[in-house]
Amino acid sequence: MLETGLIFRALMRNKIGALLIALQIALTLAIMVNAIFMIQDRNQQMSRASGLDEANTFYLTNTVFGENYNKQVNLQTDLHAIRNTPGIVDAIQINAIPLSGGGWSMSLQHEPGDDKDTIGSALYMVDEHAINTLGVELIAGQNFTSQDIQWRESGSTKWPPKTIITKAFAEQLYPGNWQSAVGKTFYISQTQPMQIIGIMKALQAPWNGWSGVERSMLVPFHMDAKNSRYFIRTQPGRRDEMMPIIEKLLAESNKERIIRRVSTIEETRQRSYQRHNATNKILMTVIITLTLITGFGIVGLAIFSINRRTKQIGTRRALGATQWQIMRYFMVENLLISSVGVVIGSIGAITLNYWLVKTFSLSPISFELVLFGVIALFIVGQLAVLYPARRAAMIPPATATRTI
Structure with missing residues (x-):
């Protein structure tokens, strides 16, 4: 794409902000992928068959005095x-x-x-x-x-x-x-x-x-x-x-006896995996929170960039750039930032998983899960930049050229 070079040079003039967003994406990817991996591992544990006829069995304690x-x-x-x-x-x-x-x-x-x-x-x-x-x-x-x-x-x-x-x-x-x-x-x-x-x-x-x-x-x-x-x-x-x-x-x-603790195997299973369910909820909350923070960070960076380049955007509009071309500029810009972030994040995800496997004897993470995380964050990035990009595309040429 011809404007990629222009976008890259613009990012270099504001490289600190772009780098921070890329690192945020990387951190989110590394944590997201491994959190999903841990959720999947716990779900597999919870879905293991006990071997019992759980739906039709119960037990009780019989204490004789x-x-x-x-x-x-x-x-x-x-x-x-x-x-x-x-x-x-x-x-x-x-x-x-x-x-x-x-x-x-x-x-x-x-x-x-x-x-x-x-x-x-x-x-x-x-x-x-x-x-x-x-x-x-x-x-x-x-x-x-x-x-x-x-x-x-x-x-x-x-x-x-x-x-x-x-x-x-x-x-x-x-x-x-x-x-x-x-x-x-x-x-x-x-x-x-x-x-x-x-x-x-x-x-x-x-x-x-x-x-x-x-x-x-x-x-x-x-x-x-x-x-x-x-x-x-x-x-x-x-x-x-x-x-x-x-x-x-x-x-x-x-x-001369007490009958107590009458319980089903299904209730026992639920109690047994109470911590697993709680941990999964915490991990899911972490994933959602990090994704939202990353999305808002992308929105903030894009809006800041638009406010700094209002005159430039207006000039391009006056020279005939369409609204789609303006939107595409910021979407491609986010794509470049996200690409750097997911590369760093993929390395971080694999490194973190290696530590988890070595420390807790878990199975290695799958390539499909890393790919899912990469695609998910690319989509999050594009959705997050969509509103600022539309806002930039709506800047009237005449107003933009009068901006000091």
């Missing part, structure tokens, strides 16, 4: 009553709830001994009804049988000989051939063998921020404790209806 309470007998009585309630699919006792933030984890290894490499896994103590109650999908091997279930007393360090693990855990144990995990033996508590009899498609750990959140295992245990959780699955669409019914059933069946 009676002295003559037979825990083993009453656990079976409770579970039998819940399972035989119309509208209930199945129920189990469980030691922890996925995504709840609190639970059990254990280190496991291929060979016995205290000097072996270990792999961490979340641990859920359940019975043979767990697969059906949780709604998880068993993709290899077999389920527990009633003969596999043992009673675990408080403080016990012994583990049953069988387990069911998630596919992600199997892939960690046997990279490239996770199906081969079925029938294999690994060791818990350094020396106790456990045989993998089944593999689940997915079941998340209680801790959403843990790098091994997809690694979980089921062990066949009933817990001999006065304080326990019941996890319950209902027929589709009947969860909210059945929650007060089961709470009332348990409360009336034994007056």
